[in-house]
Amino acid sequence: MGTIVRPNSYTAGNTIDPTENNDNETTIYNEFNGGIDNDNIDASAGIVESKLSFNTSTGHSHNGTDSKAIPNGYGFAITGTLTTGTSVTNAHVVIGAQTVTKAYAYVKTAPTAADLIIDINLNGTSIWATTQANRLTISAAGTEATQSSFDTTALSDEDVLTVDIDQVGSSVSGADLTIVLK
Secondary structure, eight states: OOOOOOOOOOOTTOOOOTHHHHHHHHHHHHHHHHOOOGGGSOGGGTOOSSSEEOOTTTTEEEOSSSSSOEEOOEEEEEEEEOOOBSSOSOOEEOOSOEEOOOEEEEEEEOOBSSOEEEEEEETTEETTSSOGGGSEEEOTTOOEEEEOOOSOOEEOTTOEEEEEEEEOOSSBOOEEEEEEEO
């Protein structure tokens, strides 16, 4: 494995040449996707903690004990007023075999007069295929929900996760939804 090095220093007003950073970005990408050994990190790069975080928006992290970067959750977001539909967010490709343990949802604007019902799909099939009543549900006038009961919990490398919105509030739909699948 290569050593991660600190990129050139820049001061306000300098023009940044993207080619000066490409080697470091490639090295970081390869280190996290191909495994990383804490002993191989160049301390001059400013990475000196025993635990590293990488791309928290997708949930990929390195905990300092495993030899590979592993996902610890998948995040989905919808900005604005919610509407029903299938595959309403970006899709996530699963990295390695994992087990689903909990789902979280939060909205900035609560649905009113009806619950907000969210479905998470694994390769196009609901992870609550048998027990639809367990889908992630934010109660009318509520802003958050969690669920730890699933019909499908096993995720395999290269599986695809997507989100459907099955129901929105009937008076106020709800808005600005964030979902995390742990």
